[in-house]
Amino acid sequence: MSNPETSRGGHLTVVVAALTYRRPGDLSELLPDLVAQRSASQDDVRILIVDNDPAAGAREQIASFGEGVEYVHAAEPGIAAARNVALDAAGDADLLVFIDDDERPVSRWLARLVATWREHGSTAVVGPVISSFEVEPGDWIRAGGFFTRRRLPTGSPVTIAATNNLLLDMQEIRRMGLRFDVRFGLTGGSDTLFSRELIAQGGTMIWCDEAIVTDVVPASRATRDWVVRRAFRSGNSWMRTSLAVQPTAVGRLTTRLSLAARGLGRVVAGGGLVVIGAATRRIGWHAKGMKAVARGAGLLAGAFGSVYAEYKRA
Incomplete structure (x- = not known):
């Protein structure tokens, strides 16, 4: 569990990390949202873009954004390696929050995640992801519930999580020595394994149902x-x-x-x-x-x- 004194109050350092791979259009939409989240926070918030493109394609876009957004290059292919770069770049921050580059947070998304962590003192806080579609999927896909994700009451314990809407208590993560397994970098599942190891080591994860992000599903995935x-x-x-x-x-x-x-x-x-x-x-x-x-x-x-x-x- 986190330090009770820290989890109940005090000024925090928070890193919000978005991993990206050759999605300049998504980044241009996400960045203003993240800046707005930082402006609304009472804590010290850093925005970090982790570019997993070996060619560092997002470097100039981030440099030209001009809103104090930090850029870091994760040259090793695979999302697990990029997630580890985010862990390292967070340094001695109190909290690290992951969001995907093709997602859009609701107003006060970050504040709600942090407030839930303060209240429960958990190792992690998990928020819901809902889908919006570039092209509406057919009746067969909707009937199969392929894009239906879980929703739980705020405060519910969970035992597995992805990194598409996840807050981590970095003091606890550093104590546990948790990393993302690069064997899963190109297959997916490194975040699943990470959260399962977190629970196995005695960590806790709490659901925050108000901290919603919207996943923008391109037409190529609605098939x-x-x-x-x-x-x-x-x-x-x-x-x-x-x-x-x-x-x-x-x-x-x-x-x-x-x-x-x-x-x-x-x-x-x-x-x-x-x-x-x-x-x-x-x-x-x-x-x-x-x-x-x-x-x-x-x-x-x-x-x-x-x-x-x-x-x-x-």
Whole structure:
């Protein structure tokens, strides 16, 4: 747990980090929002853009922004390496807050995250992500709930989180020695593993339902192919992170067999839904069945050592 005196009050140093990779349009929309969050805060807030483009493509854009936004180059490919650069660049800051470059925070987003951390003294605070669409997805995608994310009452404990809306108590993170595993840099899942390790070491994560960010979904992601591939990757990453948190060979074998059986069950049950949905023309059953099949197949693939690199680069 955090120092009670610090978590209840006092002037804080806060770093808000946005990781980016060749998205100048998204950055131009996000940066004014982050500056507004900093202006509304009573704490000492730094804005940090971590550029994971080997060519440092965002350097000039950030330099020309002229609003005290800091730039750091994370040349090593992979989002895990970029997240580690953000950890290092945060220095001795009290808090580090992650947001994605294709997200937009609501008013007082940062203040609400910090207030929840002050109240609960947790190791991390997690906020909701809702989707907005460049092109409205079809009925099949909506019926399958592919973009539906969790919502919980503020103050609820959570045990897993992504870094798309996450506050970290850096004193606790430094004490635990937590880093993002670069083996997951091009596959996704390093944030899942990070949060699972945080909990395994006795840390706590608390939900703040008012600290909303909106995920701007491009047309290329509002397709059947993309959402099914994402479900497969989700299953694949869950298997890999579940194995990574097991400290013994016996534990890894047990986990591999258990999750493989669960994956097979998802494939069988989901396949049944697909067939029934197609026969009865119920798109919800068909879509949810395909989602289950893809996630189950990802678990099975991971059990046999197959790795799906969603973020691989040419």
